[in-house]
Amino acid sequence: MKIENDCVVSIHYTxxxxxxxxxxxxIDAEPLKYLAGAGNIIPGLENALVGCVVGDKKSVTxxxxxxxGEYIDELVQTLPRESFAGIEKIEVGMEFQAQTEAGGEQFVVVKEVTEEGISIDGNHELAGMVLNFDVTVEEVREATAEELDHGHVH
Incomplete structure (x- = not known):
């Protein structure tokens, strides 16, 4: 069976x-499983694997x-300590869920803690990077009705 939309795929990757x-x-762990066409993995990798079959090995850039996505400088900002009221100790690397101006939610990571304020970054840690995957297709099967309904592998 070839990888196409609405099938469950298991891959090992580096x-x-x-x-x-x-x-x-x-490697040395469980393979990554995803529902093809459901946006479970990044588009560049998902699109490159369409048509592959079990046993295929592929390098994808x-x-x-x-x-x-691209790294967006505007997603880095310094907030006053008062923005973190109720949190006793704030350290570099801590993650928070912040509310956007549009009313949505966004994860941010603390990048720097100074007397002037707390610097946060809303970019994904891999934003702006060229990613190289070495992939081996381990399994391809039809998705169940429940998996299709829920949009992810069970």
Whole structure:
């Protein structure tokens, strides 16, 4: 069976940056499973795997636009400490869920803590990066009605 929309795919992958540093891998762990066509993984990788079958090995380079997006400087800002009222200790690396001006929610990461304020970054940690995947297709099967209804693998 070939990878196409509405099938469940299991892959092993290793993700590296442009310098070859390993950023993530499923090797020595469970394979990544996703519902093809449901937006469960980044578009650049998903599109490159369409038509592959079990046993296929593929190297895929994903530009930022087809990965986690370009890095947006405006998503980095320094807020006054009062914005974090009720939180005793704030440290670099802490993650918070913030409300956007449009009323939505966005995850932010603390990048710097100074006397002047708290610097946060709303970009995904892989935003702006070219991503290199080495992938092996482990399994391809038809999705169940429930998986299709829910939009993810069960």
């Amino acid at each position: 993700l590296t940056d442009e310098q070859g540093e390993v950023l993530d891998s499923s 994903v530009p930022p636009a087809d990965g986690y």
